Amino acid sequence: MGFLVFCWLIIGVVCAVIAIGKGRSGFGWFILGCIFGPLALLCSAVMSRESRQDERTLKTCPHCAEKVQLQAILCKHCHQPLEEGHPSVAKIKSSAADDWANS
Numbered sequence: 269m270g271f272l273v274f275c276w277l278i279i280g281v282v283c284a285v286i287a288i289g290k291g292r293s294g295f296g297w298f299i300l301g302c303i304f305g306p307l308a309l310l311c312s313a314v315m316s317r318e319s320r321q322d323e324r325t326l327k328t329c330p331h332c333a334e335k336v337q338l339q340a341i342l343c344k345h346c347h348q349p350l351e352e353g354h355p356s357v358a359k360i361k362s363s364a365a366d367d368w369a370n371s
């Protein structure tokens with residue numbers, strides 16, 4: 269029994285180390301690790317990987333502060349152009365103006 273508790277505490281510490289490495293709450297993940305054991309360890313590993321991928325593939329819209337794809341030229345949330353002067357943005361803008369003029 270004592271050994272099992274020891275293992276659970278070790279898992280808690282490992283969860284905390286992973287969480288701190290990802291800039292998350294180390295204490296919170298230590299508690300989660302102590303309660304859920306290997307399940308929390310698995311969650312912390314998977315979540316940290318996804319978060320790192322987000323940082324590489326997403327950027328923050330300067331207009332609405334929502335996360336959008338790095339390659340996006342128009343924000344999917346507020347529909348503002350993310351890259352002024354991008355040829356596609358100019359095209360979208362002019363076609364929108366045409367639609368407005370024709371209606």
Ligand SMILES: [Zn+2]
Pocket residue numbers: 329330331332333334343344345346347348
């Ligand atoms: Zn936006």
